[in-house]
Amino acid sequence: MQDFVSYNPTKLIFGKNTLEKLGKEALNYGKNALILIGKGSVKKNGVLDTVTKQLTQNNISFEIFEGIKSNPIYEDADSAVTHAKKMKADMVIAVGGGSVLDTAKAVCAGVYSDHSVWEFYTHTKSPVNALPLLTVLTLAATGSEMNYYTVIQNDTTKEKLAFGSPLVAPKVSFLNPEFTYSVDKYYTSCGVVDLISHCLEAYFDTSSSPLSDAIVADIIRLAMDYGKKIIDNPNDYETRANIMWLATTALNGSLSAGKRGGDWGVHQLEHGLSALFDIAHGAGLAIVYPAWLKHYHPQIKDKLKFLAKYVLGDDKADFIEVLEYFYGKIGVPIRLKQANIDENEYENIMSNWQKNKASGYFFKMTTQDYKGILSLMK
Amino acid sequence: MQDFVSYNPTKLIFGKNTLEKLGKEALNYGKNALILIGKGSVKKNGVLDTVTKQLTQNNISFEIFEGIKSNPIYEDADSAVTHAKKMKADMVIAVGGGSVLDTAKAVCAGVYSDHSVWEFYTHTKSPVNALPLLTVLTLAATGSEMNYYTVIQNDTTKEKLAFGSPLVAPKVSFLNPEFTYSVDKYYTSCGVVDLISHCLEAYFDTSSSPLSDAIVADIIRLAMDYGKKIIDNPNDYETRANIMWLATTALNGSLSAGKRGGDWGVHQLEHGLSALFDIAHGAGLAIVYPAWLKHYHPQIKDKLKFLAKYVLGDDKADFIEVLEYFYGKIGVPIRLKQANIDENEYENIMSNWQKNKASGYFFKMTTQDYKGILSLMK
Numbered sequence: 001m002q003d004f005v006s007y008n009p010t011k012l013i014f015g016k017n018t019l020e021k022l023g024k025e026a027l028n029y030g031k032n033a034l035i036l037i038g039k040g041s042v043k044k045n046g047v048l049d050t051v052t053k054q055l056t057q058n059n060i061s062f063e064i065f066e067g068i069k070s071n072p073i074y075e076d077a078d079s080a081v082t083h084a085k086k087m088k089a090d091m092v093i094a095v096g097g098g099s100v101l102d103t104a105k106a107v108c109a110g111v112y113s114d115h116s117v118w119e120f121y122t123h124t125k126s127p128v129n130a131l132p133l134l135t136v137l138t139l140a141a142t143g144s145e146m147n148y149y150t151v152i153q154n155d156t157t158k159e160k161l162a163f164g165s166p167l168v169a170p171k172v173s174f175l176n177p178e179f180t181y182s183v184d185k186y187y188t189s190c191g192v193v194d195l196i197s198h199c200l201e202a203y204f205d206t207s208s209s210p211l212s213d214a215i216v217a218d219i220i221r222l223a224m225d226y227g228k229k230i231i232d233n234p235n236d237y238e239t240r241a242n243i244m245w246l247a248t249t250a251l252n253g254s255l256s257a258g259k260r261g262g263d264w265g266v267h268q269l270e271h272g273l274s275a276l277f278d279i280a281h282g283a284g285l286a287i288v289y290p291a292w293l294k295h296y297h298p299q300i301k302d303k304l305k306f307l308a309k310y311v312l313g314d315d316k317a318d319f320i321e322v323l324e325y326f327y328g329k330i331g332v333p334i335r336l337k338q339a340n341i342d343e344n345e346y347e348n349i350m351s352n353w354q355k356n357k358a359s360g361y362f363f364k365m366t367t368q369d370y371k372g373i374l375s376l377m378k
Numbered sequence: 379m380q381d382f383v384s385y386n387p388t389k390l391i392f393g394k395n396t397l398e399k400l401g402k403e404a405l406n407y408g409k410n411a412l413i414l415i416g417k418g419s420v421k422k423n424g425v426l427d428t429v430t431k432q433l434t435q436n437n438i439s440f441e442i443f444e445g446i447k448s449n450p451i452y453e454d455a456d457s458a459v460t461h462a463k464k465m466k467a468d469m470v471i472a473v474g475g476g477s478v479l480d481t482a483k484a485v486c487a488g489v490y491s492d493h494s495v496w497e498f499y500t501h502t503k504s505p506v507n508a509l510p511l512l513t514v515l516t517l518a519a520t521g522s523e524m525n526y527y528t529v530i531q532n533d534t535t536k537e538k539l540a541f542g543s544p545l546v547a548p549k550v551s552f553l554n555p556e557f558t559y560s561v562d563k564y565y566t567s568c569g570v571v572d573l574i575s576h577c578l579e580a581y582f583d584t585s586s587s588p589l590s591d592a593i594v595a596d597i598i599r600l601a602m603d604y605g606k607k608i609i610d611n612p613n614d615y616e617t618r619a620n621i622m623w624l625a626t627t628a629l630n631g632s633l634s635a636g637k638r639g640g641d642w643g644v645h646q647l648e649h650g651l652s653a654l655f656d657i658a659h660g661a662g663l664a665i666v667y668p669a670w671l672k673h674y675h676p677q678i679k680d681k682l683k684f685l686a687k688y689v690l691g692d693d694k695a696d697f698i699e700v701l702e703y704f705y706g707k708i709g710v711p712i713r714l715k716q717a718n719i720d721e722n723e724y725e726n727i728m729s730n731w732q733k734n735k736a737s738g739y740f741f742k743m744t745t746q747d748y749k750g751i752l753s754l755m756k
Contacts, residue, residue, distance in 0.1 A: 005389065011385040214599075242588060246589060
């Protein structure tokens, strides 16, 4: 086991009717909130109304910043920072999925800076302080509701970068699985791929931490079970609740105890894809991960055997094959051509990876590796 | 899944040389510390010296309160409260095992009260505030290093009671597995029993939470593996580290997500035993749990099958039998007579349970149940 620090200051309120507590929790952080939302689905399904009613009942004033894209761009965060400064917001409330939450984290830190938030992501500047952040999650996938991290993209340079700081960890996150009923089959499946991928990134940290590895296997096993169930039962509370909690646990630090922090090479490769093609992050991961696993098969045989045993209950099973079969079954692409990305684009993908020096922490990648992995994604 | 709140504000620093960070962390909480220790083992093994050196280097003054018993009594906490008030301590640093940590929690809250800390445990008073608590753990068992709870006893009334409050959660806990090398075989084994029992209490919450149940099985499986290994390798870092982290995870909230909080009936029965006979809490649990499992066997058949499958890898195995065999192997008593408690005492045990209305949250116990369970403990 590696030395580690376990610290997660987020209070996570999970279940039905959790939003009833929002007003009271928000009162701990001030009287003036900037609410961040995406393209308006939270208006249609009534979630935003419930949030604003809670604020009004508790005499908290608010303004709404709308329009965060599903692959969020730093310019929107910068605009929201200007808005937050102007209204003198003393907290940010993010209502949406990972893109809204990640943008909100940038906004919280951006309010205490005089530069573009993009500089946090390029690591040219560090956050010095941040507004308190509350989140209301409407999509199970990101883990952002209970961690320090945020990912955003630059459409000009085609970069998608991350930064992390305890300052931007949400103070309180509200997770009502019912809010995910309206997420369609495709995005639900992308969320399942995302959470499984977070487990795999943690797992392919080559340092040994038996409990973390065991929990990785649990989460993937249950994600496959509930991922199959959800297709025919999109409004089943238990199924939605399990997927939601699995997604949070996959990236709230539970899997990094005793490890060095994970590999994250596949995420870097995928960020190249979704920066270029605006495909869902989960769909990109469903294409890259099987290819990565095949490419590194000789080095990871034993670790795949462990997954076969504890995820599939049969150490003779082929984990990669079963994973691909599962992804096919839940309707996500596992090859570039299934995502309508054709051979003309391969050169673009390669140069994006090269430009961004995409690599894992443990599995360092060279141009040869890029080529090998790309050939398995065709 | 039940609605739940996941919130654990403790920063846990785990690994070798972790104490190097103590001085700096302590500076966040003041300049004057009361250090609480047990009967002096931390003086012999140098841990206390390292702590005090860290404080001195950071210009934090301190006084030491010594002599907390391994089954801690509330009078010692009251004396330490007086001491803390007199020296105007602005933090408490607990250096020891669960008894020292649990006492320290009472002291932290007691400083802001004008009554005996025992009133927190009888729930006649609630804590209104608490001094910040830092802990340096020297025994893997309790979980107290990363949770809100404390248990203490009243030797006059022969009661052993608990209370919980977020106010008394440690701010920072330092866990260096090397500090547990000097714990002898018997107390090491008692710690393993304790952590397994915490998993079982969480598990016999009858509400369904698949991920929590899976992690229960992981922890018990690994505790059995490392519990066997530690006997011949008391100074093996990986083994000590794994047991230490398993013990923390068993009671830091990881197992209560989606549940109602566990049953805790066996703990109530055991508190009766250790209040009467001053046996180690883990030893008491090793006697009570197998008996409880046998007594409730008809109601818990399916849950035992799950443990057989995911702990033992064979759903046809007899979990109770294997558990008893394991406890025998690591040298803890599984019957009262092995702990030198003879039949003359049975009446005492029964009336202690009756007086304290010992019961679980899900498995309510009557006098008939006490009799049944006691007969299986003989």
